[in-house]
Amino acid sequence: MFNGSIPALVTPFHNGEVDRKAFADLVERQIENGAGGLVPCGTTGESATLSHAEHREVVSxxxxVTAGRVPVIAGAGSNSTREAIGLVEHAKEAGADAALCVCPYYNRPDQAGLEAHFRAIADAVALPIILYNVPGRTVSDLQPETVxxxxxxxxxxxxxxxxxDLARISLHSAGLKGEQFVxxxxxxPVTLGYRAMGGTGCISVTSNVAPAEMAKMHKAMDEADLETAREIETRFIALHKALFCAPSPGPAKFALSRLGLCSDEVRLPLVAPDDAARRRIEAAMEIAGLI
Structure with a gap:
């Protein structure tokens, strides 16, 4: 069910509030350009600074807007297990196809705590759960044995x-042989290697900016057309990197603003990219043929 280019959607703001129209337009743009699914309220959606009411509003x-055309994987993570369960419950009630649950941050649980956290969520709500391991943000690192x-x-x-760590793909596959585990x-930047080793897709920041091209790259991988996939990856590697030259999703929002699709507003404690970062993002967009 979950494959291809899956954008981790930005949450557009206008004068500090969620810009519902811009968000709906971004969703339509993704579907029209071949997205394999959508992730609202993930890291790129600034979930950390959305209120609970805003979070539920954006997911809903x-x-x-998607209306069943592609799967929706609702961001529903928290460093509080009880809060995460509440977000997953809302995702199910709203009609999401799955929930994306990040490892608890700040608390620094050990592997036993991480396993208990995810089991509590999965036991509480009958909705497919996708684990999200991003130790650079959470400090917690979900080890292959725990996965x-x-x-x-x-x-x-x-x-x-x-x-x-691409080796983890093979470790997970070996330990979960026979299981339907995506x-x-x-x-x-490592999507091609990840796909080659058995991954099904990418929950992507770059696809916010270049949905058609990222979808085309995954289609090429599906068809074993490595030459086309490599050409696209080579053309977009500078943009992959530039979109993290300042705290994300500031660079992605700036790139979208250059395309006239939404404002570049982010919420404190994030601030907009500085002039040097903006020049780097624009240069990468030019190399990719976007501007």
């Missing part, structure tokens, strides 16, 4: 891995 709006144990839970169906890349 994404599901409403393998969790992957045998009937409601835990996959992982978004942003460690950049592995999704969480780092645009």
């Amino acid at each position: 709006l994404c599901i409403e 393998i144990r969790l992957g045998k839970h009937p409601n835990i169906v996959g992982i978004k891995d942003a460690t950049g 592995q999704i890349c969480g780092e645009d």
